[in-house]
Amino acid sequence: MRMFLIVIGLLLITTGGIWVLQGGGLLPGSFMSGQSLWLFIGLAAMIAGVVLLVVGARPGRPRAGG
Numbered sequence: 673m674r675m676f677l678i679v680i681g682l683l684l685i686t687t688g689g690i691w692v693l694q695g696g697g698l699l700p701g702s703f704m705s706g707q708s709l710w711l712f713i714g715l716a717a718m719i720a721g722v723v724l725l726v727v728g729a730r731p732g733r734p735r736a737g738g
Contacts, residue, residue, distance in 0.1 A: 677728030684721030688714040 693699035695711030704710040 674728045674732070677724045681721045681723070681725030681728060684717045684724065686721075688717030688719075688721060690714070691717060 690699065691704065691710045691714030693714075694702050694704040695707055695709065695714055697706040699705065
C-alpha cells in the first residue's frame, strides 16, 4: 500500500507540473496552453501528490503481537 501511495504521488506531481507549465503558457501545443485554470488544477494535483508521497514514505508503526 505504501509503494502504491508513493507511485501515485509521484505521478500526480509529474502530471501536475506539466499542467502548471501548460497553464502558465510555458509549454505550448495543447488546448491547456495559456489557460490559467490548468495552472490551478496543476497546483492542486501537485499538492495532492506531495501529501500522498509524504503519507506513503512515513515510517510505519510497529505492530503489536508481532
